Each structure stands twice: as structure tokens, then as C-alpha cells.
Amino acid sequence: MFKDYMDIKPEVAEALAAGKPVVALESTIISHGMPYPKNVETARAVEDVIRKNGAVPATIAIIGGRIKVGITDEELEYIATAKNVAKVSRRDYPIVLAKKADGATTVAGTMIAAAAAGIRVFVTGGIGGVHRGAGETHDISADLEELKMTDVVVVCAGVKSILDIGGTLEYLETAGVPVVTYGTEDFPAFYSSKSGFKAEYRFDTPSEAAAAIRAKYDMGLRGGMLIACPVPKEHEMPFEKMEEVIGQALRECDEQGVKGKRITPFILDRVKQLTGGDSLEANIHLVLNNADIGSKIAKEI
Numbered sequence: 001m002f003k004d005y006m007d008i009k010p011e012v013a014e015a016l017a018a019g020k021p022v023v024a025l026e027s028t029i030i031s032h033g034m035p036y037p038k039n040v041e042t043a044r045a046v047e048d049v050i051r052k053n054g055a056v057p058a059t060i061a062i063i064g065g066r067i068k069v070g071i072t073d074e075e076l077e078y079i080a081t082a083k084n085v086a087k088v089s090r091r092d093y094p095i096v097l098a099k100k101a102d103g104a105t106t107v108a109g110t111m112i113a114a115a116a117a118g119i120r121v122f123v124t125g126g127i128g129g130v131h132r133g134a135g136e137t138h139d140i141s142a143d144l145e146e147l148k149m150t151d152v153v154v155v156c157a158g159v160k161s162i163l164d165i166g167g168t169l170e171y172l173e174t175a176g177v178p179v180v181t182y183g184t185e186d187f188p189a190f191y192s193s194k195s196g197f198k199a200e201y202r203f204d205t206p207s208e209a210a211a212a213i214r215a216k217y218d219m220g221l222r223g224g225m226l227i228a229c230p231v232p233k234e235h236e237m238p239f240e241k242m243e244e245v246i247g248q249a250l251r252e253c254d255e256q257g258v259k260g261k262r263i264t265p266f267i268l269d270r271v272k273q274l275t276g277g278d279s280l281e282a283n284i285h286l287v288l289n290n291a292d293i294g295s296k297i298a299k300e301i
């Protein structure tokens with residue numbers, strides 16, 4: 001059974017049993033998305049925001065083949081610094097668990113464990129999506145398939161324009177995943193508050209979000225919901241500049257033959273270097289903002 005592979009941290013288990021709000025967090029952003037020690041500092045700050053709002057954070061990661069739902073401070077330090085931490089999406093779980101290896105969960109990977117633990121709300125930075133040129137390469141993140149089938153609400157800052165944003169929104173529509181922007185009409189592009197695309201729906205308060213989430217699951221409509229929050233104004237990066245930087249990173253990716261699951265971490269790292277670290281600051285602040293909104297929504301549910 002699933003639970004035979006999972007260790008739920010006592011604080012998280014108690015909150016779930018008492019019906020208190022719990023917010024899931026991913027670990028790929030820690031192991032593959034940000035450099036040390038910013039990754040650990042950010043992960044701690046995100047947990048603090050969630051606690052301050054009266055919810056319990058549950059960072060999900062795989063350590064020695066055990067799925068940890070909620071990690072200790074030492075485990076966080078470990079997952080942030082250990083070598084050979086696999087990036088774990090749906091397809092990777094069986095092998096990583098059987099080999100008793102370490103893994104950082106992606107959005108898809110985190111949704112799977114969160115759903116199994118009974119956690120409804122999951123906060124992250126950006127999700128994976130349809131890559132530019134996917135018509136040729138078929139590179140579409142497993143995050144989208146997971147949103148189609150797994151009952152977890154994902155609070156994010158939209159998708160990076162390293163992806164085909166329009167294509168990603170079309171895919172989610174086909175998959176029957178509600179995509180809702182928060183406090184704006186513009187679908188955000190991670191570092192920038194606008195992507196040029198609008199979502200069909202918008203929430204302005206946690207209670208509006210909670211009512212829609214309740215309706216979806218009362219109806220038995222399986223799958224996730226995507227709530228996209230714009231990066232706070234004071235930390236946003238101009239869309240045109242990011243287009244330029246991302247264009248260069250994509251070309252280098254091509255030239256160096258970077259493929260498959262290594263593409264996203266490669267581009268994230270190059271974008272950070274090319275923006276002199278500004279993109280990292282934007283990244284940190286957007287995650288904190290998502291944690292604030294996500295934990296308020298979890299409380300309302």
C-alpha cells in the first residue's frame with residue numbers, strides 16, 4: 001500500500017487528523033531549482049509564512065527510499081546539499097523507492113504524495129508545461145497530466161516563458177483543469193506579472209477560491225486546480241528582458257545538447273547567471289507570496 005512507503009511527520013499527521021489546514025511544498029525547487037544556501041533559507045522562510053497564517057507546512061521529499069511528508073530541519077539541509085538527489089516525477093517513483101535512493105519531488109511528484117496523505121493544497125513557484133517546439137520534441141511536462149488526474153490544488157506564479165504559455169493553457173483546458181488567476185486577469189509568467197495571456201476566471205479572496213474548490217470536489221470532478229498569483233510588483237522582472245535572457249538560455253541548451261528532465265534546471269541556472277541573480281530574488285519573493293495566499297486558501301477550506 002502507498003502508506004507503507006510514506007512517513008508523515010507527527011506535526012503534519014496531527015494537523016490532518018484534527019482537520020487543521022496543511023500546505024504541501026515541493027523539493028525539486030530546493031535541490032534543483034535554487035543554489036545553496038538560498039534554497040534552504042527560502043524553504044524555511046516559506047514554512048514560516050505558512051505557520052504564521054495558522055497552517056502546517058509539509059515539504060515532501062524522498063530520503064533513503066522513504067517518502068517524507070513533512071521534513072525536519074536536518075532533512076531539509078540534507079536534501080538541499082546531498083549529491084545524486086533524483087528529480088522525481090510520476091515515472092521515477094518506483095525505481096527511486098526500490099533503490100532506496102534520495103529524491104526531490106517535482107510538482108507531479110509532490111501532488112501524488114500530497115493526495116495520498118490527504119493534503120488538498122500545494123504551494124510552489126512555477127509548474128512545468130508544454131515546451132516551445134513540443135510539436136516536434138513531444139516535451140510536455142508530466143505536471144500537466146498529474147493536474148488532470150490528481151486531486152490537489154496547486155498555487156503557483158504561472159509558468160515561465162521558457163515554455164509555450166499559450167500551448168500550456170490549451171493543454172490544461174483539454175485536460176479539464178480549472179485555471180484561475182488571483183487578484184488579476186492576467187495569467188502571470190513567473191518572473192513577470194503578465195504573460196500576454198488572460199485566464200478565463202479570477203479569484204480575489206481566499207473564500208472565493210475555497211468555495212470553488214469545495215464545488216469541484218463535492219461534484220466528484222477529479223484532478224487539480226491551478227491558481228496563478230502574480231509576482232509582487234516590487235520584485236517583478238520586465239517580460240521583454242526575460243524573453244531575451246530565456247531565448248539565449250534556450251539556444252545554449254540546444255547547442256549543448258541538454259535534453260529531457262535536465263532542460264528545466266539548466267535553463268533556470270543560466271537565467272539566474274544572465275540576470276546577475278535578480279531572477280533568483282524574484283523567484284524567492286514569488287514563492288513567499290504564493291505561500292501567503294495558498295495558506296489562507298487552505299485555512300478557508
Ligand code: PSU
Pocket residue numbers: 026028029032033089105106107108125126127128129140141142143160190260261262264268
Ligand atoms: N518551473 C520553475 N521552477 C522549477 C520547476 C519548474 O519555474 O523549479 C520544477 C518543478 O519541480 C516542476 C519541474 O514540477 O521543474 C518540471 O520539470 P519537467 O519540465 O522536467 O517536467
Ligand code: MN
Pocket residue numbers: 139140141142260261
Ligand atoms: Mn520535460
